Amino acid sequence: MFKKILSVLMVVAMVACLFAACGGNEDAGKSDATTFQIGAIGPTTGDAAIYGQAVMNAAQLAVDEINAAGGINGVKLEFKAADDEHNAEKSVNAYNDLKDWGMQILLGTVTSTPCIAVVEEAYNDNMFMLTPSGSAVDCIRYDNAFRVCFSDPNQGIASADYIASQKLGTKVAVIYNSSDPYSSGIYEKFMAEAAVKGLNVVAQGAFTADTKTDFTVQLQQAKTAGADLLFLPIYYQEASLILAQADKMGYDPAVFGVDGMDGILTLENFDTKLAEDVMLLTPFAADAQDKLTQDFVNSYKAKYNEVPNQFAADAYDGIYIIKAAIEKSGATPDMSTEELCNALKGAMTQITVDGVTGLGMTWTADGEPNKAPKGMKIQNGAYVAM
Amino acid sequence: MKQGSRLSTMKKSTKANGITYLMLLVAFAVVQIFTATGSMTNLIKGLLVPACIYIIMAVSLNLTVGILGELSLGHAGFMCVGAFASSFFSVCMRDVITSEWVRFPIAIIIGGVVAALFGFVVGIPVLRLRGDYLAIVTLAFGEIVKNLMNVLYIGKDDSGFHFSLKSAADLGMEPDGKVIVKGALGITGTPRDSSFIVAFILVVITIFVVLNVINSRQGRAIMSIRDNRIAAESIGINITKYKLMAFVVSAFFAGIAGVLYSHNISTLTATTNNFGYNMSIMVLVYVVLGGIGNIRGSIIAAVILTVLPELLREFSDYRMLVYSLVLIFMMLFSSSPAMVNFREKLSLKTKRSKGKKAKEAV
Numbered sequence: 001m002f003k004k005i006l007s008v009l010m011v012v013a014m015v016a017c018l019f020a021a022c023g024g025n026e027d028a029g030k031s032d033a034t035t036f037q038i039g040a041i042g043p044t045t046g047d048a049a050i051y052g053q054a055v056m057n058a059a060q061l062a063v064d065e066i067n068a069a070g071g072i073n074g075v076k077l078e079f080k081a082a083d084d085e086h087n088a089e090k091s092v093n094a095y096n097d098l099k100d101w102g103m104q105i106l107l108g109t110v111t112s113t114p115c116i117a118v119v120e121e122a123y124n125d126n127m128f129m130l131t132p133s134g135s136a137v138d139c140i141r142y143d144n145a146f147r148v149c150f151s152d153p154n155q156g157i158a159s160a161d162y163i164a165s166q167k168l169g170t171k172v173a174v175i176y177n178s179s180d181p182y183s184s185g186i187y188e189k190f191m192a193e194a195a196v197k198g199l200n201v202v203a204q205g206a207f208t209a210d211t212k213t214d215f216t217v218q219l220q221q222a223k224t225a226g227a228d229l230l231f232l233p234i235y236y237q238e239a240s241l242i243l244a245q246a247d248k249m250g251y252d253p254a255v256f257g258v259d260g261m262d263g264i265l266t267l268e269n270f271d272t273k274l275a276e277d278v279m280l281l282t283p284f285a286a287d288a289q290d291k292l293t294q295d296f297v298n299s300y301k302a303k304y305n306e307v308p309n310q311f312a313a314d315a316y317d318g319i320y321i322i323k324a325a326i327e328k329s330g331a332t333p334d335m336s337t338e339e340l341c342n343a344l345k346g347a348m349t350q351i352t353v354d355g356v357t358g359l360g361m362t363w364t365a366d367g368e369p370n371k372a373p374k375g376m377k378i379q380n381g382a383y384v385a386m
Numbered sequence: 387m388k389q390g391s392r393l394s395t396m397k398k399s400t401k402a403n404g405i406t407y408l409m410l411l412v413a414f415a416v417v418q419i420f421t422a423t424g425s426m427t428n429l430i431k432g433l434l435v436p437a438c439i440y441i442i443m444a445v446s447l448n449l450t451v452g453i454l455g456e457l458s459l460g461h462a463g464f465m466c467v468g469a470f471a472s473s474f475f476s477v478c479m480r481d482v483i484t485s486e487w488v489r490f491p492i493a494i495i496i497g498g499v500v501a502a503l504f505g506f507v508v509g510i511p512v513l514r515l516r517g518d519y520l521a522i523v524t525l526a527f528g529e530i531v532k533n534l535m536n537v538l539y540i541g542k543d544d545s546g547f548h549f550s551l552k553s554a555a556d557l558g559m560e561p562d563g564k565v566i567v568k569g570a571l572g573i574t575g576t577p578r579d580s581s582f583i584v585a586f587i588l589v590v591i592t593i594f595v596v597l598n599v600i601n602s603r604q605g606r607a608i609m610s611i612r613d614n615r616i617a618a619e620s621i622g623i624n625i626t627k628y629k630l631m632a633f634v635v636s637a638f639f640a641g642i643a644g645v646l647y648s649h650n651i652s653t654l655t656a657t658t659n660n661f662g663y664n665m666s667i668m669v670l671v672y673v674v675l676g677g678i679g680n681i682r683g684s685i686i687a688a689v690i691l692t693v694l695p696e697l698l699r700e701f702s703d704y705r706m707l708v709y710s711l712v713l714i715f716m717m718l719f720s721s722s723p724a725m726v727n728f729r730e731k732l733s734l735k736t737k738r739s740k741g742k743k744a745k746e747a748v
Contacts, residue, residue, distance in 0.1 A: 045706055046659075082699065087659045088651050089436060093696050096428035116574055116653035138574050138653070179536045181571045181655070188554060208536065209658070210529075 039103035042110030062319035156189030169229025173222030317355035438585035446639035452679030455612030460524030468641025472497030501641020572655035
């Protein structure tokens with residue numbers, strides 16, 4: 001009996017320790033703060049880690065730059081990244097953990113599904129949130145949330161418009177990832193807009209996360225239908241396999257991608273010759289010659305020893321957008337999270353930001369950015385504006 | 387002394403169950419005290435409901451793995467079914483039944499019953515298999531459910547519900563129709579009805595039912611199948627019936643865990659991490675770590691393994707490494723021969739001292 005009682009007591013002690021160990025610190029984003037505390041959530045481990053790491057690296061870079069230049073109106077920034085493993089449940093946990101740390105502004109989350117879960121929490125707390133790359137429509141369904149990237153429907157519509165207006169192909173085939181919200185979101189709007197614009201879509205091939213290595217069936221289907229343009233609203237990892245497999249089949253259509261295609265040139269063990277003449281609609285190109293992009297790419301390369309992708313660019317812009325909004329609203333770090341959110345919300349629709357993902361970006365109250373997508377073409381292993 | 391002697395004459399299982407309930411009660415009281423004094427962090431507050439969800443998952447899986455003795459790798463599949471069924475109901479009925487005290491219980495029952503139904507349908511053919519084969523088929527079941535949810539589109543307009551397995555455009559809805567289940571995008575906008583109180587009540591119900599099943603006539607029949615199938619059959623136990631009973635009860639509670647899950651976060655998608663085999667294995671880890679067939683162990687393991695990775699956030703990217711090390715040490719602690727020896731010695735000592743005390747009392 002003694003042992004049983006002991007075990008119960010130990011459980012009690014354990015539970016108490018669990019709760020007590022991380023107790024305290026209830027002053028989440030309250031008064032005496034002297035810095036702006038910016039939290040970021042994204043997958044830094046797991047399958048989607050490449051996106052989360054890029055975002056965290058670039059955001060840290062931007063924060064360091066701003067702090068080195070004296071902060072925002074003399075106020076320094078503090079930055080903390082939290083991992084969500086691309087899992088909605090963990091993302092909410094990460095959000096709560098950042099709140100315990102004292103987060104006042106949220107840069108995140110990086111991926112769409114977790115973002116939809118977190119926006120609900122942020123809305124309840126009235127915390128200002130800016131997602132660098134959460135592109136699903138519902139990511140910013142509340143008025144406290146804004147985004148840096150294009151939304152999925154926007155990309156689908158813009159792609160269809162671009163293909164139709166530039167007359168890039170007469171018969172279009174689409175291969176998309178039906179298990180990925182990003183890809184299927186673009187696909188759906190693309191199809192709707194294609195019907196409006198009179199694009200002739202002759203083949204639609206879907207794959208899922210479990211079948212993302214062999215695309216011969218979908219390619220054969222497109223080839224048989226005589227498609228001369230292949231639209232790939234997918235990420236570059238799968239796109240690289242598609243290009244290689246199409247090459248093996250002796251099938252050489254024009255290829256059109258979206259912003260997920262960015263990164264294909266830096267993929268390891270990928271023959272960049274295969275990507276020759278691939279067109280993509282992306283707001284960011286690491287090879288662009290303007291000073292802003294060059295500075296960003298160079299300092300990113302110097303710090304992390306790799307070429308930044310579009311996620312990094314979105315996050316880098318994200319921090320500067322927050323800076324612009326803070327400057328515009330005259331917010332101070334001693335404001336409560338709620339006051340800060342209301343101030344930034346108002347400022348977001350008034351600011352104009354020149355960033356690496358677009359010049360003269362503005363926002364509407366529903367959180368969507370206004371910026372022009374750039375049409376790019378890969379020539380001799382580098383992006384060239386179309 | 388009188389009480390002590392009553393305790394020692396009490397049935398062993400009753401005593402063990404009493405400790406389990408006592409443990410739950412204490413945990414509940416501790417949480418309530420910390421909430422009332424406001425000394426609980428947001429992180430822990432956010433983890434209360436998930437901890438309850440995984441307790442339910444672990445306890446219900448323990449019924450299949452520990453009591454029935456069949457290895458099931460598709461437990462997350464039942465959770466997925468329960469989550470989607472109840473979430474679908476709640477989103478549809480959000481405007482019709484505005485009181486969450488009416489809507490949520492109905493959602494819980496729907497989630498549980500639909501999962502149990504799947505358990506029944508799957509169980510009939512599957513429970514004819516044994517050992518590895520059962521594991522393989524349940525694994526496949528979990529994956530099938532996950533993939534099915536990823537291509538399922540359901541919309542609702544004035545003329546009723548529309549189904550499609552292709553895309554939202556194929557639903558053929560009127561313009562004012564609303565797509566409720568959006569394939570890979572899943573269901574968004576589930577009302578947030580899960581609360582710690584409801585989750586805790588469901589944990590207690592789950593444990594109550596499972597413990598009572600174990601200690602009942604049916605439970606003994608189920609365990610006899612586990613221990614010796616041929617002997618059980620020879621004394622006239624209906625193997626299929628009892629196997630199916632355990633399997634369906636287990637699926638029912640997994641469905642309920644799914645309901646809590648889907649009503650705790652506003653977005654519901656079926657991915658490998660939350661409803662795929664990763665989750666099934668995770669729950670199996672809770673069961674194995676807590677001790678196969680040991681309900682109290684499952685509860686403790688589920689709580690520790692849910693909370694631990696979050697508390698390790700300080701280690702940032704190394705937390706997965708730390709987490710796995712902790713897992714290994716826990717496994718060693720619970721089952722390495724040296725540790726088992728040590729614990730036996732400890733329990734012998736307490737037994738002996740108890741015996742001495744009993745003698746003194748006489």
